[in-house]
Amino acid sequence: MRIAIAHNNNDETLQVVARLKSLLATKSDVVFDAKYPDVVITVGGDGTLINAFHRYESQISSIRFIGIHTGHLGFYTDWRSVDVDKMVDALFLREPESAKYPLLEVELVTEAGDTKHYLALNESAVKRISHTLEANIYIDDQLFENFRGDGLCISTPTGSTGYNKSLGGAVIHPQLKALQMAEIASINNRVFRTLSSPIVIAPEQWITIVPKADHFVMTIDGSQINVRNAKKINYRISNKVIRFDRFGHTYFWTRVQNAFIGDKDDDF
Structure with a gap:
């Protein structure tokens, strides 16, 4: 061994x-x-x-x-x-x-057509530090909402007890292969409107964020990545799992x- x-x-x-x-x-x-x-x-x-x-x-x-x-x-x-x-x-x-827990697969696609892949155990967040983040949110390539606010957090079931929970998200048992998206200080008024509630999607579905800013911050399990000229970010349950004895x-x-x-x- x-x-x-x-x-x-x-x-x-x-x-x-x-x-x-x-x-x-x-x-x-x-x-x-x-x-x-x-x-x-x-x-x-x-x-x-x-x-x-x-x-x-x-x-x-x-x-x-x-x-x-x-x-x-x-x-x-x-x-x-x-x-x-x-x-x-x-x-x-x-x-x-082994106990097997799902992981989050993150695919970042740039305007130039380059693709970068990341794995997250807990969550990935998209934020703007000093300005409002505006982005179109798609579920299975179908437009769901136009988001305005501080950012968005997409978490795994094991990550649901972390940042996601502090945002008012649900705690999800890790045997459920589901993704959860929680809003970070969304703007909701007569002009701008989001669901204003965390959502949980099925294992075969995916979430796509199309940002309307050329510069923002993406985190992977808390590690910060400065992103420029991103076309979209795809989130889905990975085919890989983490195993614990x-x-x-x-x-x-x-x-x-x-x-x-x-x-x-x-x-x-």
Whole structure:
């Protein structure tokens, strides 16, 4: 088994990484391989895992991820730092079984006809910093609305608990292969009108944004890309998925409850 460890540099994290490496070194069939791993173990938070995802996205079909959190509970980091021994034991006591989550495919087409492709685990947003964004929104190549506002956010089901939720979007279970689009401060008055509500589209459908500005910002999982002279941006569910080792993988609604509601006994 080829294993890579990705981590941040917090003191607690470095202690966990040292313990993890020591435990894995005792396993005869483990090879530390940061270039072509079978399993990527991340130690830190969700940001650490997202960074690891983008580092290995070209190999995403052959990699399984395991997340160890060294802070508050995240949505991708199920194991606690004190459970590293249990995690290593579980990794070698059973056949691998994966939980698969959908990814967002982003296709940026320029006025010159050039095409760039991106993958997102959480979301992609389109914004203008100091001016209003105006864009035509298409669903399956059919005009849906003309948008005016700060921007738009298109998220995966796993990303629905992030930026999308802060915009009033719905939390979607990751087994649903659906895309969600949420508006960012849309302008709605007698002249300009949008749906003014998040929308969720089916797996075989796609969303196209045709901006009416020659310069805007596009983000992929929070990483900013300055875009000029874009003709359109297509968003759809990717044929690729991200896989997490199912052992120890926390029930999704438990993660939602822990992250946003907390212990139900806290109020008593």
